[in-house]
Amino acid sequence: MSKEKNALQKGYTPIQYVHIAVTLLLMFGFGYLPPFSSLTPVGMKLLGAFLGVIYGYSTCEVIWPSLFAFIAFGLSGYPASMDAGIASMMGGSIVFQIITQYFTAGAIVIYGFGKWFVRWSLSQKIFKGKPLFYTWCFMFIFMWSGIVISQISMALLLYAIWGDIADSCGYEKDSTFRYYGFGGILLSLMMGGAMIPYKSWMLGLANTWKEVTGGNINLGFMFLVTGICGTIIITAYVFLGAKLFNVDFSTMEAFDVEKLGEESKHLRPRAKRIIVVYLITMLLAIFAGTFLTNPLSKFLNGTLTLGGLYCLCSAILMVIPSGEGDGKPAIVFNDIKHSDAAVSWPVIMMCAVTIPMATALTNEATGVLPWLTGIFAPIFEGKSPIFILVFTIVVMLILTNVGSNIAFGGAMIPVISPFVIASGMNPVLAGAALIWVANMGLILPGSSAPSSIFHGRSEIPDVKLRNKAVIFAALLIMVVTIVVFTVFQLFMG
Structure with missing residues (x-):
């Protein structure tokens, strides 16, 4: 008997059923947990849908978690209806x-x-x-x-x-x-x-930083x-x-x-x-x-x-x-039409699902941004310029890899800028660090459009090796950015 027939007879392994169950429970069950902090019921449903689809992509495959994510997004209450949810995903520019x-x-x-x-x-x-x-x-x-x-x-x-x-x-x-x-x-x-x-959007962040701090990004x-x-x-x-x-x-x-x-x-x-x-x-x-x-x-x-x-x-x-x-x-x-080099449906589906969902998470209706502001603002108070710089780089790298870089970048500006000014730090350097790192969304598929395309490529199906590449890259970004920007801060301070 061939290996193919043996595989067909064996069916799913127990761990595959576990992964499927966890994916669906996160998508359709997490949202019914009691909301915490400033998160709203809509925010809980969106967060569950997002966590579920990322878990499904990481442990199963791309297509069926994407289809269930369409349903979960449409039922979350964030889009006006299921039709609106589908349109915002597949109809995205x-x-x-x-x-x-x-x-x-x-x-x-x-x-x-x-x-x-x-x-x-x-x-x-x-x-x-x-x-x-x-x-x-x-x-x-x-x-x-x-x-x-x-x-x-x-x-x-x-x-x-x-x-x-x-x-x-x-x-x-x-x-x-x-x-x-x-x-x-x-x-x-x-x-x-x-x-x-x-x-x-990066120009928008630079202009926002200038308006808040008075420091024009050179x-x-x-x-x-x-x-x-x-x-x-x-x-x-x-x-x-x-x-x-x-x-x-x-x-x-x-x-x-x-x-x-x-x-x-x-x-x-x-x-x-x-x-x-x-x-x-x-x-x-x-x-x-x-x-x-x-x-x-x-x-x-x-x-x-x-x-x-x-x-x-x-x-x-x-x-x-x-x-x-x-x-x-x-x-x-x-x-x-039949070539993966020309059209890759896993890439298209991944982009259609993760980008609007990650963006939706930072909408006012979810309560996610006030929750984050409440967490980070006390940490910066009274700290040195070097601490603020390093913490900005680390936190921004984490946030941009779990949600919309545009939304989280914009949200961090009013949180960080008052402490940058109070510490006497050069605001141009801090703004440059924030905008540079905000663009580095590469670990999760929803981090950015390029990340979605990378994770959806059929030529690199092994999730562990894909994650190994992007986590290694993210660590290099964090370490080198901290060292280089800190050196400039020491010379400019």
Whole structure:
């Protein structure tokens, strides 16, 4: 009898039933416990639904906990109805943006860009016999791209490319090389996106900090401090992480690029056209996020939106000719619809569930933020600047990894700022630390959109190895940020 038949006959193990039961009890039972502190009945139900879906993702799988989470969210009382709950999840702009970006980023890889990039980059003399240096350059260079390029679009592309590197070099599907690389990509892009708060919600936090403390966040100064942090952190991740994950780089070092075949020597015309349109789309997104007051930016941000922009990108590529004389468009939908590189339903479902649920937790109707304020405010009273700085970094890192970085970042400003001013600490440095760390939501799927995408990737199904990568990254962020910002505080104090 085959192993498959044996597995079918055995069914679920007892621990699997326990995990299922705990997931459902948290989702549908926790909310009926008596509310504590300032939490409301709605807050209890949302907290239970959130804890349940995270537990389900960590111990079971993605799809069925997501479906139950839709029901729990709709019944929580926070959305007006079940229909409103479903609409806010599946109808979210980030979910739609991810779907359309998947079409294009996935097609780039399906049509040969990944193998071409692997061949081209590994053929460079500077990387010959230096796989660890190659890995460092890969992550270090793309960290800086996160400053201007959307983390979501770049992450989808880089995950596909790293997967191609692993496949081309002959790494097994369960190889730690994949988890190590995917974790490094998430870390690099997240740090790059946090270095300068010049757009989106980070700009909002910077403006709020200025209004509360009178200390305008100096973008050049923050870029200097966070650039130092990012460089140290990504270097430590690459070299220490290689040992932590016991990565066998000899496989990459011994790889012969000729094994990729003749077709990998040149980019197909179809791939070139997809890349050009995709890059134009990203440049428009960067322009709209940087220069906010001109008519084009107002149209892109307020009318078309990023979701609409990437939708337009995919639509155009499914219309313009491929350039290969086959009478087909640049992207043929039938080529990509069954590929995980093009569309990953676990990622989509995870983003649809965790992002709105984490955001909802910090709504006034839940009572979560007053509870947190009551906990932390007494801790800061009468403390030194160094204590306030270190505690801000640690607490912000914890909070941003359990809920909405936007909401918790905004909530911590009125809690911390009075004590920063009273201690005589430089308010610009404290604000920079808070905004930088608020962006580092990578441990739980609901921490951020990039984190949801990472945890939902089918190429890295092992929860323990995924958690090992992001917890290691978070610890590096905490330690290095504390040391670097403390040094600057000592010199500036």
